Amino acid sequence: MSAVSSSDLITRYGGNLPRYTSYPTAASFTEAVGSAQAEAWLKAVPEEQQLSLYFHVPFCDELCRFCGCNTSVMRRDDGRAAYGDLLREELRRVVALVGTQRLVRHVQFGGGTPSTLPATALRQIMRSVRGMFHVEHGAELSMELDPRHVPEGYPALLGELGFTRISVGVQDLNEQVQEACGRHQSFEQTQACLSAMRGAGISGVNIDLIYGLPYQTEDSVAETVRQIASLRPDRLAVFGYAHIPWKQKRQRLIPEASLPGPAERLAQRARMDTVLKAEGYVAIGLDHYALPNDALVKAAAAGTLRRNFQGYTTDSASALIGMGASAISMLPGGYSQNITTVAPYARALADSEGLPVARGVARTPEDHLRGNLIERLMCDMGVDLAQFESLNTVFTPEREALTSFVEDGLITLEGSKVQITERGRPFVRNVAALFDTHRKALAQAAGNGVESPRFSRAI
Template sequence: MSAEAALVRLSEKYQVAAPRYTSYPTMPYWDTAYFNEQAWISSVRRSFLESGHESGISLYIHLPFCEELCTYCGCNTRITKNHRVEEPYIGALIREWRHYVDILGKAPIIREIHLGGGTPTFFSAKNLQTLICGLLEKATIYPDAAFSFEAHPANTSVEHLQTLFNMGFRRLSLGIQDFDQKVQQIINRRQSFEQVKAVTQNARQIGYTSINYDLIYGLPLQTLDGLDSTLKKVAELRPDRIAFYSYAHVPWLKPGQRKFTELDLPDPATKLKLYESGRSSLKSYGYLEVGMDNFALPGDELLKAATTGQLHRNFMGYTTHQCKLSIGLGVSAISDTGDAYAQNIKSVEEYLNITQEGKLPLMKGHLMTAEDVIIRRHILQIMCKGLTNWNHHTECSEAVFNGIDRLQPLADDGLIELSSVGLKVTANGESYLRNICMALDARLWAAQPTTSLFSMSI
């Protein structure tokens, strides 16, 4: 069998619906029965005390507003052209944050801030400054803090860039997806190469030290030639990092994706070619692979973290910092204490009302079991380091042993090197991290889904 035929055979075998593993347990498998506000508050306080005040915490702020709906998008968004929504929402974010500061009992040290969305640059530069000042008023900044924000190239102004830079932001992530105009039209995401170039150059002139581009393969009407043209343009601008990930087609969750049909999507064989071609091109342009779906230039901090074993993964994706306590503010935002998760309500109106009442806007959560902690450790190791070990009693459980049995077929296919004490992902297995982690996902195997929950693995 030729190498190409073997690659196709593997992709067909492992092309299954699989979680992206930004957490374990994955959200559909959270056990909400034992979760309540008091249990969550206790977990937040315990995490803050155990991690040590000086180690710092991570903040994720969800800014859901967009002027237009990008039909590929799987995020929690609110579509509006009414910018009067900005100030009330920022007020609610600051109220929620102050509630958490009261829970912690002292002003925390912030090690990480990430503004996500939605479209953070929907907000005016002035209002973003009000938000960050409101957060930092009740906190201090870690000496080596990492502040980042997501931006739409079509509406990110020099004022946005300069204002956030003055507030300590040094990392910028631009949502590109694809430069092909046919693709941009069907997914309703339009930004020109010139706009992206201008934002990139302005950010570098101001002093931003890390610029990321988000690119997606598997989009409707996407072609190999079109993607190749996009990557050549990206290589010309040379961002420090690139997130190159699979389009997640989940129309049962995101009705906006019904603006096109499955017939508009590349078939599985073509999607595989898009992935392999894009991955090969990025490497030829000097980018090195980091974990799953990420690439970075030599010298980038994400790559340094990967080579030194400091790479971490959370609900925001890969990060160079590992904070035990991560607090999410805003609608649908997710928090992680290390032994519990919580997600906020998704309705903007309800969020505004609950924070006005001085309550935490919690929707649901999960309290980790001892087995959850063990499995999460293995999944994080695989996703961040490409290996894991279970040669100690604190790293084993019955669920892990069951997972080892499920890993054997992946070893037989050359995707991992499996031994009695652990596993190591092979070069061929780097494209199948989701499948490898899924073998250890005890909660998924204990309750196989009867409806669609996850996007396809490739």
């Protein structure tokens, strides 16, 4: 075991990094990819390939100060219903390109808070989905929810429509932390949400927690985790707070001095890990936990776990079609992202017959290769480099750079086999970044005066 201290690790590896939910990452998206390109990629998805669908709803009932997502408050019911119509219009255009009755195993509603969709709008969307696709029996249908704002009748509605999983935000239960985040949510509210959903037959429950939030301490996060584990969600995500006030203005309301520093963040993460393992959860990838009999754990053990824009998943579809403002599609040809804000997204749908795409990036064969390697690393916490090397691709500089990770006890390297150690788990993105040639190109461009993208901190 290496004797290197946590503060040394932070100095060496504490920079800002992408979360590698895609490769190339969103930082490489440009306007060179527009609707014509995205439409060609959709048309080219082979007929026998299954599809996954993602609907993005960028509305919330109230805004949380810590939130890094693109969200707004839409109070009017007719505005919420009109957005549902836009989603169905985009779906119709997608189906015109990929054809009807394609096999679908995953349908996700994310946001924002998708339960801001009125019941009628959600019913209509799901009727269209089931009418236009072959949604397999046992398919995973999931929705992100805010436990403080579950509309009357929504648990029964989700149950009736065949939803199988919910993902709810908690972040932290401590009063002072909640006050600083502008999100007051009692343990009882979360508990009531879960029991209503479980009562409606929805058994899959994911809970999101965050460390690194204002005023959090090791003890406070441990207490939150203990209480939340008592609700026995089958999955938990434990994210590091991404402080990006240059991009998300509402985060400027959080005083910098209230934020835990990198060493404290690392310690908080470690305490949450210890408590969750003691509560019977298994660590998965960078930031997920699940009960031992959960499909994510089984997929992780079998080497079939996947990572996409929604995080870790058992979804093996190679085409994930994102609909709604700012939604990203992951297609064999490349990634495309819709127009970010609602009004121009709506205008694009009204003004043309095309898809409301704003930007994206094509994936070359080398991107596929490096992307697969990075995905395996992020999912399996290890990778055999020899399986990705060929006459054209030899990872000589990458292998050299791995040496310091071995010396610091973050990985083991036996021949071509890289294995992330438990100590190295928080630093898996640093290892992945070694194989990211786009990041190097972007950094080089920045050196030449081109503005570089800014990510949140890795630790």
